[in-house]
Amino acid sequence: MTARVGVVAAAAAAAMVVFAGNLRAGEGLYEFEAVPSDESNSFYRLNTATGEINYCYWIKIEGKDLGQSVCDPAGENAGPQRPGVYGLLRTNYKTEVGIFRVDKLAGKIWQCFPSNNKTVCSPPPP
Numbered sequence: 001m002t003a004r005v006g007v008v009a010a011a012a013a014a015a016m017v018v019f020a021g022n023l024r025a026g027e028g029l030y031e032f033e034a035v036p037s038d039e040s041n042s043f044y045r046l047n048t049a050t051g052e053i054n055y056c057y058w059i060k061i062e063g064k065d066l067g068q069s070v071c072d073p074a075g076e077n078a079g080p081q082r083p084g085v086y087g088l089l090r091t092n093y094k095t096e097v098g099i100f101r102v103d104k105l106a107g108k109i110w111q112c113f114p115s116n117n118k119t120v121c122s123p124p125p126p
Helices: 002-020
Strands: 030-034 042-047 053-060 067-071 086-089 099-103 108-115 118-121
Touching: 030 086, 042 086, 053 108, 053 118
Parallel strands: none
Antiparallel strands: 030 042, 042 053, 053 067, 086 099, 099 108, 108 118
């Protein structure tokens, strides 16, 4: 079993090198996913290498026709996790603003959502 985990980890690391191109140490690939709600102008940003996730939204700049995207900082359980291969899984509930962060190597899943100007995630199941 340990050898299989080592092979999977080595394959994931090789995939990161192939797909990442010229990334420097500490940089990661990002995945973005809009929330399911049609009433929201928000999305999630996930660092697929570290698992750090942020809830982001668009705001209009006062007095201008332009706006900008703002991302809340990572709060409880939303910051960097163990190195791995992380992804986002969207729910089909049309009023939901949360999302699931998945660890594709360990098979763990967290429910993440905005709370008090931070992005927070539930603890993963054991």
